[in-house]
Amino acid sequence: MFIAKSKYIEVLGMARFYADAFFELQEKWNNLADRINRKGGEDFLSSEIPSEMRLTEDEVTTLISLCHPDKHQGKESANKLTRRLLEVRDHLRENSSKP
Numbered sequence: 001m002f003i004a005k006s007k008y009i010e011v012l013g014m015a016r017f018y019a020d021a022f023f024e025l026q027e028k029w030n031n032l033a034d035r036i037n038r039k040g041g042e043d044f045l046s047s048e049i050p051s052e053m054r055l056t057e058d059e060v061t062t063l064i065s066l067c068h069p070d071k072h073q074g075k076e077s078a079n080k081l082t083r084r085l086l087e088v089r090d091h092l093r094e095n096s097s098k099p
Helices: 007-039 042-046 055-065 076-096
Strands: none
Touching: 055 076
16 A cells, blocks of 8 residues: 555654653653652552541532632633532532431
8 A cells, every 4th residue: 555755754743742742641640650659659549638627518618609600701610610519519418417
C-alpha cells in the first residue's frame, strides 16, 4: 500500500505528540504517587478528616448559596461545584439521621 510522504510525516508528528503527552502524564502520575508516599501512602489516602475540620450541613448549604451558578453567570465550574456540594449535603443529611 502506498502512503504519501506528507501523510507519513503527519502521522509521525501525531505519534510524537501523543508519546510526549503520555510521558508528561506519566511524570505527573509518578510525582503524585511520590507526594502521597511521602505523606504516608495508603494510610494517608484512607485517613479520615479530623472531626474539627469537617463541614457541617449548614456550612455546606452556605457554600451552595455562595457558589450557585445563578451568582456566577451559569459558569460550568459553578454548576459542577454546586452539584458536588448538593451530593455532600445529601450525604450529611442521610448520615445525620442514623443513630
